[in-house]
Amino acid sequence: MKERIGQMFKDKVFLVLLVLGLLTIVAAAGVITVQRGNGGGESPYLKVPDQSNMIVQESIPQETQVAVAGDSNATKSKEEDMQAVDSGNATAKQETQAPAVKAGTDKDAASSLVLNFNDATRMTWPVKGNVLLDYSMDSTIYFPTLDQYKCNPGVVIQGDVSTPVVAPANARVKEIGTNEEIGNYVVLDMGNEYTAVCGQLKELQITKNEYVKEGQVLGYVAEPTKYYSVEGANVFFELTHKDKAVDPLNQMK
CATH class of the missing domain: 2.70.70.10 (Glucose Permease (Domain IIA))
Incomplete structure (x- = not known):
């Protein structure tokens, strides 16, 4: 009977020591993990990229983004091209109308000639000669x-x-x-x-x-x-x- 009781006591001590050993191992693993985190090691968690810039860019209208991102020289060049086109059209229009204006002026000038010759009028010689x-x-x-x-x-x-x-x-x-x-x-x-x-x-x-x-x-x-x-x-x-x-x-x- 005494031998049986002694054997049971030994088994309980073994179980206690086993549990204490496991707890010791878990505690040691926790300490090591904390030390790694405090030591600047790489975090075991997945880093999510900062999306603040992406949110701001998406909130800006497309036309605004193009205007900001575009080269100012390109905008200036476009304005100059438009001015050149307008100038070319104005010149072409002026050249198209010029002959009609000239013809009208000559016609009016001819029809408005005053034919008022009298005895006091002095004429040009039709040809110079003796x-x-x-x-x-x-x-x-x-x-x-x-x-x-x-x-x-x-x-x-x-x-x-x-x-x-x-x-x-x-x-x-x-x-x-x-x-x-x-x-x-x-x-x-x-x-x-x-x-x-x-x-x-x-x-x-x-x-x-x-x-x-x-x-x-x-x-x-x-x-x-x-x-x-x-x-x-x-x-x-x-x-x-x-x-x-x-x-x-x-x-x-």
Whole structure:
């Protein structure tokens, strides 16, 4: 009986010692874990990345993010491109409208010419040159080519072939014609029943009913007709008032 009791006592002591050993081991493991945590070792827990920045970025509207992230030079370049396009369109529009404005202005200027020729008006010479045959309606003068004396309703002004012949004053082209004596000619209505005739022309630069300004080219000096072969190249110039010939030299500048 005593032996049995002794054996049971020994078993209980063994169990107590076993439990104490296990507790000691667990305590030691806990101390080691605490020391590792305090010593800056790597945490056994999974680190969750800081999502504050991600939340802020997602809360910003897409357009705002693009504006902030975009290069300021790119924005400036876009504005400059838009300005260049606007400037190009404005230039193209201006170039498209320019001819119409110019044509309208010229037309208005021509139709607004004042034809107010009178006895006090002074004319431009249709061509610069010597007077070969003077005006003479009160008496006759000698015509070398015709070898005869007769009246002359205008003046015959010397001029080299192809020299420009200009309008003596503002006028409207009343008539364009040709005859065997003075060749191609132009009749100009200068207003107040004053009319001028320029003959011995070629390569006419005007048309009937066209308004011309003083000094504008009408044509060029032609080769003389057979009526003026001796006198040589010239311009025949006649001035009339109320269908009556008057001396044009009295009103030349």
